[in-house]
Amino acid sequence: xxxxxxxxxxxxxxxxxxxxxxxxxxxxxxxxxxxxxxxxxxxxxxxxxxxxxxxxxxxxxxxxxxxxxxxxxxxxxxxxxxxxxxxxxxxxxxxxxxxxxxxxxxxxxxxxxxxxxxxxxxxxxxxxxxxxxxxxxxxxxxxxxxxxxxxxxxxxxxxxxxxxxxxxxxxxxxxxxxxxxxxxxxxxxxxxxxxxxxxxxxxxxxxxxxxxxxxxxxxxxxxxxxxxxxxxxxxxxxxxxxxxxxxxxxxxxxxxxxxxxxxxxxxxxxxxxxxxxxxxxxxxxxxxxxxxxxxxxxxxxxxxxxxxxxxxxxxxxxxxx
Numbered sequence: 602x603x604x605x606x607x608x609x610x611x612x613x614x615x616x617x618x619x620x621x622x623x624x625x626x627x628x629x630x631x632x633x634x635x636x637x638x639x640x641x642x643x644x645x646x647x648x649x650x651x652x653x654x655x656x657x658x659x660x661x662x663x664x665x666x667x668x669x670x671x672x673x674x675x676x677x678x679x680x681x682x683x684x685x686x687x688x689x690x691x692x693x694x695x696x697x698x699x700x701x702x703x704x705x706x707x708x709x710x711x712x713x714x715x716x717x718x719x720x721x722x723x724x725x726x727x728x729x730x731x732x733x734x735x736x737x738x739x740x741x742x743x744x745x746x747x748x749x750x751x752x753x754x755x756x757x758x759x760x761x762x763x764x765x766x767x768x769x770x771x772x773x774x775x776x777x778x779x780x781x782x783x784x785x786x787x788x789x790x791x792x793x794x795x796x797x798x799x800x801x802x803x804x805x806x807x808x809x810x811x812x813x814x815x816x817x818x819x820x821x822x823x824x825x826x827x828x829x830x831x832x833x834x835x836x837x838x839x840x841x842x843x844x845x846x847x848x849x850x851x852x853x854x855x856x857x858x859x860x861x862x863x864x865x866x867x868x869x870x871x872x873x874x875x876x877x878x879x880x881x882x883x884x885x886x887x888x889x890x891x892x893x894x895x896x897x898x899x900x901x902x903x904x905x906x907x908x909x910x911x912x913x914x915x916x917x918x919x920x921x922x
Contacts, residue, residue, distance in 0.1 A: 605905065644696065651684060691855050720795070737842060828897040
């Protein structure tokens, strides 16, 4: 079963999350960063192009064998779908059309969700924004693993299984630990997605539906692009709760690897986060960072000092008005 993790609890901290104070300090020194706030006018076309690629692939996969379905889903379709998930992450911050056009952002999110096969665009936003505002909060930050996860998946084999099953924990954890009443647009998101899935099944068959959904699930587990789930906030060095990654996979993930920069400036679109780092280099160059998401996955599974407990956590203070 492998080595047992060395930690028996989360790393509890009683300080505020670091991003708000660093944002204030950086803006005082480099007010020109405010010019980067807003939205990326090219983003919607990139995201739409990726959706169209997946529509074309649905036609290509109609008569393929089952082994080919899963192989292409893992190596290609899942990568596109994971990138679309990160497009939805950008959309959750209104970075597709800007804060002045929330409806356009929502509708694009529902459209971009289609090839993924599982409705989550609207629900993701209402939880993700609280992850930013209440990072590490034991209740409000649903990015944190539960005690049950940490206790069950506490050795090498367990962590391997936890990584493989990560899409299920990621999707179900908020519903169980912090349930919220569904909104009108969540219902619309579900109806539109299910109608699309049924249409794909009718026109292309079950294999293509499996290609969509399997690609999404496989690329969220034991997959190089899924390394960002762990690299972003798991404590690889004591006292640091957010980590950036500056490698080549940022090219297909809307620069989500620039995670310290993103949490410091969530109003800056992913395409401009490298410019934030360039301007305020002294604030980021010396922070612990990752060079490989594959190494992150390997170290998470094999290193007994890292596991689901390796997160910085704060006592819940309740929602502020």
